Amino acid sequence: MPMITSNNSPLKRLLNDVGPVDQVAIEERVAKFATRSIKKASKLQGLNLAVSMVDLTTLEGSDTPGKVASLCQKAQHPDPELTTPQVAAVCVYPFMVKHARACLGDSNVRIASVATGFPAGQVPLRTRIQEVKQAVKDGADEIDMVIQRGLFLAGNIQAVQDEISAVVEACGDARLKVILEVSELESYDKIRAASFLAMQVIRPGDFIKTSTGKTSGNATLANNQVMLEAIRDFYLSTGTSISMKPAGGIKNSKQALQYLVAVKETLGDAWLIPERYRFGASSLLNDLLMQLRKQQEGVYQAPWKFSDASSGY
Amino acid sequence: MPRISITKTPKAYVGGKFIRSESGRVFPLTNANGEFICNIPQCTRKDTRNAVEVAGKAGAGWASKTAYNRGQILYRLGEMMEARSEELAQSIAITGEVSLSQARAEVALSIDRVVYYAGWTDKYEQVLGNTNPVAGPFFNFSVTEPVGVVSVFCSDHAPLLGLISQVLPIITSGNSVVVLASSTNPYPAILLGEMLATSDLPGGVLNILSGYKEELLDTFASHEHIRGSDLCVSGDLAKQAEVLAAESVKRIHVRESDVDWTKDTAQSLYAIRNFLEFKTTWHPIGA
Known part of the structure; x- marks a missing residue:
């Protein structure tokens, strides 16, 4: 069957409206972020800031209420030996929200729940909305939704935007994070376009987010940068501040500091707060704590001191 | 037509890969007359940390x-060394x-020592482990386990035989090693890395760094992930x-630092025992 070009034209129009991304320039730019020398006091500050921005995540089929309880404990008291801040949020599947709420009570650690047929999003809208409402009712403060990449790539961008609007409505007071799943969007241009598509209908303070962490591709400095620049351009043209969450593949402190450099140099200090920037990660927190303990005690640390599931080797 | 000479860039061997120091630093290796031979990577505490991580x-x-x-x-490692x-x-x-x-004699002895420890891998447990005598309806077993990541400083003399004599008994039992090669002649250790890469020994089990003891002592001894250290240092x-x-x-x-590695006592079962933990277990008879 020949391609129906008229189906593609709204996507083309959107791409045209938001403008292209210079791939070489973006990749050159982010390569430079790794060259900043961040030592001593500024490193400590960066590590602590990163801790406060972590969405401590467990999204496994094998999650149990017990595992979520220990995750919540870790979120509130990352390390008994350190004076670190609490993490921003725990991130769990909808079924685990009520267990997390029971553990966290009225703690400042927020509860984020992935919803809307995570991770593929290939579920009818009605059940996706139902999922969001149930998660909010069970006590979720934040909802991480996935867009239907299939609809977007087929050019049906109006449907994608309508779905996001519908989820915004279903969220009520809960904050929304829109996962674009950039690894399935094929190009920087489309990542930028999808960012704008979401930003046009979400509320100030809502997030756009790179990835589910469930596909072959994860957050990278480059796709993070494309989205940060989209947020910047959107802010400059509308005055609306959208928040950002890279997720997946950010495993160590060095990477986290590079992402913070990117935020600082693209959006400035106003975005260097947990309300505006988050890391979706499961193993990052332990590495941050390991580096903080290294700074405090002066010796390199062993992984088994940080509730790591290492074999003790 | 005369060829342009192709000189080799010596590199450290970490995690099954050949790397330069993250610092980019090198130090010159010279012969007895002070003539330049090549530049050797001068590894840092960060290189050590990275090596410990992959070793773990x-x-x-x-x-x-x-x-x-x-x-x-391990026997295959001996084969690779024999061929080169x-x-x-x-x-x-x-x-x-x-x-x-x-030097040829040192190489021959080194290869024999590799084969010696290759032979011990499935035998030391029978000698060191035990069924302990108890007065009751129980068994009582002592079995061994490797300690984990072990750091090694080689002696400066006997750059190949010394390294083999220290490292082989440690990896025989399943430990992994981060070793600092001889500072006066790290070249044989660097060559050994190339043989390790083709020996079936999984990358990261034996990691070979080059540099200076004074600079790396702190990390080699204090890093908490390292569970044992075998260090040629004095004073x-x-x-x-x-x-x-x-x-x-x-x-x-x-x-x-002046160990005589050629002596028969330089290889022994007790060198394996140095980096083992013993676990003793009670078990009811018949259950």
Whole structure:
């Protein structure tokens, strides 16, 4: 069957409206972020800031209420030996929200729940909305939704935007994070376009987010940068501040500091707060704590001191 | 037409890969007449940290291989060395401290020592482990386990034989190693890395760094992920190493730098025992 070009034209129009991304320039730019020398006091500050921005995540089929309880404990008291801040949020599947709420009570650690047929999003809208409402009712403060990449790539961008609007409505007071799943969007241009598509209908303070962490591709400095620049351009043209969450593949402190450099140099200090920037990660927190303990005690640390599931080797 | 000479860039061997120091630093290797031979990577504490991390990841897999399989793999390392023994001998003699014939003897002894420990992999447990006598309806077993990541400082002399004599008994039992090669002639250790890469030994089990003891002692002795240290250091450095290792309760063996590695006593079952933990278990009879 020949391609129906008229189906593609709204996507083309959107791409045209938001403008292209210079791939070489973006990749050159982010390569430079790794060259900043961040030592001593500024490193400590960066590590602590990163801790406060972590969405401590467990999204496994094998999650149990017990595992979520220990995750919540870790979120509130990352390390008994350190004076670190609490993490921003725990991130769990909808079924685990009520267990997390029971553990966290009225703690400042927020509860984020992935919803809307995570991770593929290939579920009818009605059940996706139902999922969001149930998660909010069970006590979720934040909802991480996935867009239907299939609809977007087929050019049906109006449907994608309508779905996001519908989820915004279903969220009520809960904050929304829109996962674009950039690894399935094929190009920087489309990542930028999808960012704008979401930003046009979400509320100030809502997030756009790179990835589910469930596909072959994860957050990278480059796709993070494309989205940060989209947020910047959107802010400059509308005055609306959208928040950002890279997720997946950010495993160590060095990477986290590079992402913070990117935020600082693209959006400035106003975005260097947990309300505006988050890391979706499961193993990052332990590495941050390991580096903080290294700074405090002066010796390199062993992984088994940080509730790591290492074999003790 | 005359060829342009192709010189080799010596590199450290970490996680099965050949790397430069993250610092980009090198130090010159010279012969007895002070003539330049090549630049050697001068590894740093960050290189050490990275090596420990990969050693920790690789170690569990190495330890869980069957003892018989570990023996086969170590024997294959001997095969790789045998095939390139002349090259190894020349690398030992390159600084002019020993003659080529002495170097050849060192290589032969090194290969024999690899084979010696390859033979021990599935036997030391039978000698060191035990069924202990008890007065009751129980068995009482003592079995061994590898300690984990072990750091090693080689002696400056006998750059190949010394390294083999220290490292082989440690990896025989399933430990993984981060080793600092001889500072006066690291070249044989660097060549050994190339043989390790083709020996079936999983990458990360044996990591070879080059550099200076004074600079790396702190990390080699204090890093908490390292569970044992076998260090050729003397004087103040030896004391410093023991103090630092005590903080994280490591097994530490400090040796004088002038060990005679050619003696028969330089290879033994007890060298394997130095980096083992013993686990003793009660078990009811008949259950």
